[in-house]
Every structure is written in structure tokens, then in C-alpha cells.
Amino acid sequence: MSMTAGLSLQTVSYAFGAKQALRDVSFAVEPGTFCALLGPNGAGKSTLFGLLTRLFTTGQGSITVAGHDLARQPRAALARIGVVFQQPTLDLDLTVRRNLLYFAALHGLAGREAETRSMAALDRLGMAERAGELARNLNGGHRRRMEIARALIHRPAVLLLDEPTVGLDAAARFAITDHVHGLAASGLSVLWATHLTDEVRPADQLVILHRGRVLANGTAADISAGKPLSDVFLAKTGTPA
Amino acid sequence: MTAALIALRAILHREALRFVTQRGRFIAALVRPLVWLFIFAAGFRAALGLSITPPYQTYITYEVYIVPGLCGMILLFNGMQSSLSLVYDREMGSMRLLLTSPLPRWWLLTARLIASTTVSLLQCAAFLGVAALWGITLPWQGYLAAIPALFVAGLMLGALGLMLSSFIKQLENFAGVMNFVIFPMFFLSSALYPLWKMAEASPRLRDLCAANPFTQAVELIRFALYGQMNLPALGWTLLALALFGGVALWGYDPARGMVQRKG
Numbered sequence: 358m359s360m361t362a363g364l365s366l367q368t369v370s371y372a373f374g375a376k377q378a379l380r381d382v383s384f385a386v387e388p389g390t391f392c393a394l395l396g397p398n399g400a401g402k403s404t405l406f407g408l409l410t411r412l413f414t415t416g417q418g419s420i421t422v423a424g425h426d427l428a429r430q431p432r433a434a435l436a437r438i439g440v441v442f443q444q445p446t447l448d449l450d451l452t453v454r455r456n457l458l459y460f461a462a463l464h465g466l467a468g469r470e471a472e473t474r475s476m477a478a479l480d481r482l483g484m485a486e487r488a489g490e491l492a493r494n495l496n497g498g499h500r501r502r503m504e505i506a507r508a509l510i511h512r513p514a515v516l517l518l519d520e521p522t523v524g525l526d527a528a529a530r531f532a533i534t535d536h537v538h539g540l541a542a543s544g545l546s547v548l549w550a551t552h553l554t555d556e557v558r559p560a561d562q563l564v565i566l567h568r569g570r571v572l573a574n575g576t577a578a579d580i581s582a583g584k585p586l587s588d589v590f591l592a593k594t595g596t597p598a
Numbered sequence: 599m600t601a602a603l604i605a606l607r608a609i610l611h612r613e614a615l616r617f618v619t620q621r622g623r624f625i626a627a628l629v630r631p632l633v634w635l636f637i638f639a640a641g642f643r644a645a646l647g648l649s650i651t652p653p654y655q656t657y658i659t660y661e662v663y664i665v666p667g668l669c670g671m672i673l674l675f676n677g678m679q680s681s682l683s684l685v686y687d688r689e690m691g692s693m694r695l696l697l698t699s700p701l702p703r704w705w706l707l708t709a710r711l712i713a714s715t716t717v718s719l720l721q722c723a724a725f726l727g728v729a730a731l732w733g734i735t736l737p738w739q740g741y742l743a744a745i746p747a748l749f750v751a752g753l754m755l756g757a758l759g760l761m762l763s764s765f766i767k768q769l770e771n772f773a774g775v776m777n778f779v780i781f782p783m784f785f786l787s788s789a790l791y792p793l794w795k796m797a798e799a800s801p802r803l804r805d806l807c808a809a810n811p812f813t814q815a816v817e818l819i820r821f822a823l824y825g826q827m828n829l830p831a832l833g834w835t836l837l838a839l840a841l842f843g844g845v846a847l848w849g850y851d852p853a854r855g856m857v858q859r860k861g
Contacts, residue, residue: 410698414852436700446691448612450619462608463699463706465601 362423363388363546364409364515369418371404378404379569382418386548386562388514391541393557393577394550396566397596402550403443405566406519409548410440423514436464439508443519447500449493453484456492457507464511471510478506482536498529505537515546522556530556554586567594605701606709613713617720627676627721631668632728639664651792653824662734666820667789669722669744670812673752674783676721678775680714681759697850704847707760711843715752722748739825747822747832751815754835757842758811764849787813788820811838 365385371378379401386392396402407413409420411431420427425434448456454475461471479485482502492500501521508516518537522530534556541547549556557563559578563586564571572593573580581589590596599607617624643660650657696706726741736744762779784790786803787810797804807813814834821828848854 410694411852412694412697413854416853432700432702435698438698440695440698442691442694444691444694446695448616448692451612451615455615459608459612460695462604463696463701465604465701467599467604467607 365421371415386546392562400566401569437514439513439516441518447492454488478509482506609709610713670816676718677755677759740823743822754839760846783812
């Protein structure tokens with residue numbers, strides 16, 4: 358088994374009753390890598406995220422996070438994961454700062470340390486001056502940025518984002534994609550699920566998931582081989598991206 | 599402070615902040631028992647004659663009789679609402695966030711239960727305050743003794759809600775829960791009429807009422823409000839808490855995958 362300091366999946370399978378959602382999914386995301394998990398709706402991306410965040414577990418295959426097996430050392434593994442879910446998970450009636458402090462506490466951080474880390478995370482996403490605003494008053498792009506900042510407070514090794522740009526306008530989408538590429542460059546292992554090919558850059562790692570199987574795993578440039586990625590994706594999956 | 603206590607404090611704090619900011623929810627929760635107290639009880643006062651049974655030492659009016667049951671009603675509604683909102687609406691996201699914490703899942707769910715019960719307690723306090731202004735006062739020891747009794751009863755009813763939230767997929771909205779859980783539990787209990795009165799109508803119904811954990815919770819609260827301990831009621835309430843809590847934890851076990859199937 359590869360013991361990457363990032364994220365590693367080995368022959369992970371999962372079925373909802375008779376419906377096989379994932380089949381023998383294996384890939385690894387090294388530290389400092391932005392990995393786009395590209396797949397049409399229903400490919401199994403959300404199921405994979407459910408397994409990676411231990412909302413539910415599978416007996417088939419293994420997942421390691423920063424060297425910790427998610428099945429055998431779930432708490433050590435979860436402590437190294439930052440997650441941005443597809444659905445917003447904010448308390449709209451609370452301030453940005455209060456939202457972050459709540460999350461920090463769920464990771465055992467309190468007092469000055471939680472304050473410092475929250476502010477540092479907001480600063481990193483260019484959100485420091487909005488700390489006192491109610492989450493309700495933020496626009497969609499800023500709410501997302503806040504959720505990304507929140508996911509960084511406990512200094513995870515792996516950052517998981519499930520279709521984080523859904524519902525955002527082009528400018529906000531670009532800004533957030535850019536920010537997260539920056540986070541990968543600073544050493545995080547980033548897994549970014551999407552069905553939008555324009556969010557993938559040539560140097561990114563690309564995993565194409567279709568009907569629960571990995572169809573391709575390599576750099577985006579190698580997989581697209583000079584053609585537009587959307588055409589390659591269509592040819593491989595029969596589904597437009 | 600350990601990570602577990604830091605998380606508990608934060609979950610309590612969040613629930614308290616939500617309680618303060620969602621004033622509508624608070625007022626709605628307060629109005630419901632007050633309607634029963636001021637209108638229903640007033641109308642029924644003449645219809646129902648109550649004899650003197652423990653913990654009461656003198657003749658009491660019907661309003662006085664139903665106060666503990668209405669405290670129980672606050673706990674019952676809140677317990678269902680806070681647990682089921684986890685599944686049905688926006689709260690699903692916050693539940694996911696909660697479950698990605700590296701703390702043990704049983705602790706996270708317990709902390710959530712303690713927090714929602716604490717909010718219910720504040721609502722009971724407000725209700726008892728209004729009742730006192732209306733002239734329904736209790737011995738001071740009763741107010742103190744009621745705190746732990748309400749807490750245990752609230753935990754038990756919250757655990758019931760949590761258990762339902764992990765299993766029932768068909769109850770698509772709160773109306774379903776009202777019809778199939780809250781109304782039967784409330785009416786088949788000693789909240790509105792004493793069990794001996796029920797026995798006059800039907801001994802079988804009386805037995806059903808006695809087996810209802812909500813009856814036990816209400817009797818626990820009733821005796822506590824007069825500074826007395828009802829040990830059997832406490833025992834049954836704790837047993838129900840252990841049972842509902844245990845099944846809820848089993849339901850939220852990640853290996854069972856219930857969370858995903860509804861998400």
C-alpha cells in the first residue's frame with residue numbers, strides 16, 4: 358500500500374443495496390497536488406466524498422489520509438481532512454468569525470489559538486475584513502470562500518471540495534478555482550470534484566470517474582493530448598461535460 | 599480543557615445563539631402550551647373533577663394539573679423538531695459538518711442532544727414564569743427539583759427524535775411526525791388526565807398510557823415540581839433514554855450509511 362503523506366485510495370468499492378456505486382476505485386493525491394475528480398452527475402463523486410469524510414464506511418478497499426487508515430484510525434485521519442461540502446453548511450444567522458470559531462471548537466481548538474487561526478485562514482482567502490459580517494449578508498462566492506477558510510483552520514493535509522463552484526457566477530468561480538490552486542501549490546493535497554472541464558488546468562492531476570469506475574488518471578495535459586478536455590471527456594464517457 | 603469539552607461548549611453556545619436569533623421559534627414554542635393552559639384548561643376545568651392524589655395534597659384546579667404535562671409537551675415538540683430538522687432541512691449540512699469532527703460520533707450526538715435539551719429547559723422556564731404570573735405557582739423547591747427532571751425527560755425525548763431521524767424516511771415533513779408520534783404520545787399519557795380517570799374509561803387504555811415513556815417523563819416532572827422524587831418514573835425514563843439513545847447511535851453508525859441515503 359502506498360503511504361503517501363496525502364490522500365490514497367486502494368480498490369474502494371461501495372454499493373447501495375444492489376446498486377454498485379463505486380467499483381475498485383484507486384488513486385493517490387500527493388502533497389502539493391491539485392487533483393480534479395471529473396465525472397458526470399451520477400458518476401459516484403458524492404458517494405466517494407461520503408466515504409472520504411466517513412459519513413458512511415465500506416468494507417471493500419482502504420482509504421489513507423496523511424498515512425492514517427480511515428477505517429482503523431478514523432479520528433486521526435479525520436483530523437487531517439478539511440472538507441467543503443456541495444451544499445452550504447453555514448449558520449447564516451451567525452457572523453463569519455463565529456462560524457469559524459464553532460468549527461475550530463469541533464476540532465478541539467479554543468481561545469486565542471482558535472481566534473488566531475480563524476483570522477489567518479480568512480486572511481488567506483482574502484476575507485479578513487468580513488469577519489464581523491453575518492454569513493447571510495455575504496454573496497455566494499464569499500460564502501464559499503468562508504467555507505474554504507473554515508476547512509483550513511485545523512491545518513489539514515488533505516482538502517476535499519465537492520463541486521464547490523456550483524451556483525456561482527463566472528468571476529467568483531474563477532477566483533475560487535484560482536485560490537484553491539494556490540492552496541495546492543503551498544503543499545496541500547487537494548481533491549476537487551467537478552463536472553466542469555474549464556476548472557481543470559493542464560498541469561493538474563486528473564481522475565475521470567464514470568459509472569463508479571476510474572476511466573483515466575494522469576496529468577490533464579497527458580489525458581487531453583492536445584485536444585480540448587471537454588471532447589476527450591465526451592469521448593470517454595459519452596456524456597458532455 | 600479537553601477537545602471533547604471544547605466541542606460541547608461550542609455546540610451549546612451555537613444552540614444558544616440560534617435560540618436568541620430565532621425569536622419566532624421561541625415565541626411559537628411558548629404560545630403552544632400557553633394556549634392549552636389559558637383556553638383548553640379553562641374550558642375543561644368544569645368538566646373534569648380531580649380527586650386528591652400524590653403529589654398533590656389539596657384539591658387542585660385543572661390548570662394546575664396540566665402544567666407538568668405542558669412542560670413535557672415543550673420538551674416533546676423541541677426534541678422532535680431539533681432532531682428531525684437535522685434530516686429534513688438546512689440542518690443536514692450542519693450535521694455533516696458535525697460528523698466530520700475527529701471526536702467520537704456518540705459524543706458529538708450527545709453534545710447535540712444536551713444543547714437542544716438546554717434550550718428546551720429555557721423554554722420551560724419561560725412557560726413556568728408566565729404560568730406563575732397567571733397565579734399558578736409551585737413550591738420553590740419544586741422549581742429547583744424540576745431542573746434535573748426536565749433535563750432527563752428532555753434528553754429522553756430528544757433521543758427519541760434522534761432515533762426516528764436515523765430510521766424513518768417516509769415521514770417527509772413535520773405534519774407526519776405530529777400525527778404519528780407527537781399526538782399519540784401526548785394524548786396517550788397522563789399529561790391531560792390522570793391515569794385513574796383513564797381507567798374509568800378503559801383499563802386497556804390506562805395500561806397503554808402507563809407504558810408510554812412520555813407518561814413516565816410527565817410524572818417525573820409532576821412530582822419534581824412539588825419537590826418529590828418519583829423513582830419508578832425516573833427509572834422508566836432513564837431506561838427509555840438508554841434504549842432510544844442506543845438505537846439512535848446504532849442508526850448513525852457510519853457502517854450503516856443511513857446518513858448518505860437521505861442526503
